[in-house]
Amino acid sequence: MKKVLVLSALMLVTFVQAQKMRIVSGNYDFLKDQKELNLVMDYSNVTFYKENMNEAAYISKREKDILNAGKPLTEVEDWKNDWEYSKKVSFSEKFIASMNKNSSIITSLNNTDAKYTLYVKTVWIYPGWYAGVMTQPAKVNTILRFVETADNNVVLMEIESKEAPGDNFVGVPNNNDRIAEGYAKTAKTLAKKISKKVK
Numbered sequence: 784m785k786k787v788l789v790l791s792a793l794m795l796v797t798f799v800q801a802q803k804m805r806i807v808s809g810n811y812d813f814l815k816d817q818k819e820l821n822l823v824m825d826y827s828n829v830t831f832y833k834e835n836m837n838e839a840a841y842i843s844k845r846e847k848d849i850l851n852a853g854k855p856l857t858e859v860e861d862w863k864n865d866w867e868y869s870k871k872v873s874f875s876e877k878f879i880a881s882m883n884k885n886s887s888i889i890t891s892l893n894n895t896d897a898k899y900t901l902y903v904k905t906v907w908i909y910p911g912w913y914a915g916v917m918t919q920p921a922k923v924n925t926i927l928r929f930v931e932t933a934d935n936n937v938v939l940m941e942i943e944s945k946e947a948p949g950d951n952f953v954g955v956p957n958n959n960d961r962i963a964e965g966y967a968k969t970a971k972t973l974a975k976k977i978s979k980k981v982k
Contacts, residue, residue, distance in 0.1 A: 824875050875892060875966075898931070913955060920965075921964065927942040
């Protein structure tokens with residue numbers, strides 16, 4: 784049992800270290816002296832798993848997985864409701880909480896008074912899995928695009944974030960909660976870079 788726990792911890796550390804974040808264009812200078820930031824979450828073209836299946840195919844797969852596990856149809860509906868809630872609420876809440884914890888710039892939704900807006904475009908998600916003592920974190924790929932709130936065509940900086948791990952060191956049984964942790968990790972890494980670059 785002890786060896787299994789150690790192995791699980793090593794696997795998690797490996798995934799944590801695998802996250803990559805690089806600037807595609809621009810720099811952090813425009814954020815100097817900014818106190819607030821508007822946030823928009825975009826899932827319009829997200830894909831899943833190594834097959835890069837679209838959202839409809841992912842939902843269909845989850846439905847089959849639930850039914851094949853011998854669970855009732857009501858669990859399928861519960862999962863679908865949870866998925867929609869996660870996109871509308873949980874993912875953004877996790878992202879915002881992590882940003883605000885690790886940066887002095889306050890990030891929030893629907894803040895049209897903020898000079899700049901951060902678009903978090905989700906590109907790819909691997910939901911991971913949980914099996915008691917063994918677990919594999921979710922992974923989340925995003926494009927982080929900073930634009931002028933008044934004119935979204937003016938892009939100040941674009942960052943590519945890959946394989947942000949979604950888990951904790953205990954394991955997260957719920958797929959959507961694991962994915963939410965991936966958004967939290969994305970925000971934490973971004974916020975720390977902002978704090979380091981903008982003083």
